[in-house]
Amino acid sequence: MAAEQAKVDPMHQFTIEPLFGTGHWEIAGYNIAFTNSALWMAIATLALLIFVWGGLKRELVPGRWQMAVEGFTGFIDNLLAANVGPAGKKYVPYIFSLFMFILFANMLGLLPLALFGVHPFTPTSHFTVTGFLAILSFTIVLAVGFWRHGFHFFSLFVPHGTPWWLMWLIPFIELVSFLVRPFSLALRLFVAMMAGHVLLEVLSSFVIGSANSGPLWGGIVGIPSFILMIAICALELLVAGIQAYVFALLTSLYLNDAENLH
Amino acid sequence: MPQISQLAATYSSQVFWTLIFFGFVFFVIGRGMVPKVMATVDAREKQVAGDLAAADAARSAADAEEEAWRVQENARRAEAQGVIAKAKADAATASESRLADAGGRVDARLAEADARIAKAHEGALAEIEKVARDAAGDIVSRVAGLKVDAKLAEAAVKEALHG
Incomplete structure (x- = not known):
């Protein structure tokens, strides 16, 4: 398709294509068509389900698979214990779900399935998805904060040791930084995912374009671009893990504010 | 940029399916399966800690047993030394x-023998006196005719x- 047009559109990979249910799947007038984005979220969910189910053998001496699953749960458990403390134990299911769902969606979107004619889609490259997860996290933080501390939760906006003559400014800055959190959470993941995929697409368009225009340009431009693509692929795998980690880490830090104030 | 150009048409579908699948992940995997996995880890850690404590207890028990054995052994040895010393002293x-x-017996026999010797000596002396008296009478009668x-x-x- 891209080759036929002799021009690669790096943004085309993010197009949402309804698979079925376009016309009549609606709730209260809102369209809920099952799209390729929904399909890849379903695949990520299924893969995650199989992965965790494989670690549910509950053996005293774990096998490799069980070790891998226990490694992830232990990782999230340590993350919450380090950032929130003993009160963080009850957030393990949420943070684990968040981390693993984002990780699996990121990783599956990087699979080189285009070689087999299938186009992988990364749901986390859409801010509608990341925004939903960010708002969900932010809502939980607000709910926990007000449920545990009531209106005392507003003391979050007055850090310890604020001089009285700055009381008109500091709470306002703290409030803005607090309200920016869901946006930073959503945009960071969305931008990191999109940028990586665009970069790979642009480099691949260099490879295809230069190879089409002859062996000389293919050698000068195509081969270095291809080598760079391989390196960027490794980097993207790292970014996929880091962004999932950052999302989980920041959510646990915000939960720490809500649990313990500061 | 499809994220923005398709926003109006797709946001409801995106949010709805994210809610469905993330909700499934949270309730089935996060709430249902993760606690079981972590319970397994906790059970294992508890078992390992219990086993280590049991091994530690067994080792200290063995140490105490050895100490008691050593004390008993020392007591036995001292007792044996005492028995040996007593036997030596008795012997x-x-x-x-x-x-x-x-x-004593030898002294008694010596004394008896001395007594016998003295008696024999005395007897012999008495005999000598008698013989000498007779001899003196004879000599006088023969020489002087008295x-x-x-x-x-x-x-x-x-x-x-x-x-």
């Missing part, structure tokens, strides 16, 4: 008393013998 006393006994009284002769012999 020494017994041999001493037997030696004393034998020495009849000497036996009593006088005896007194003269006694004077000559004892001075």
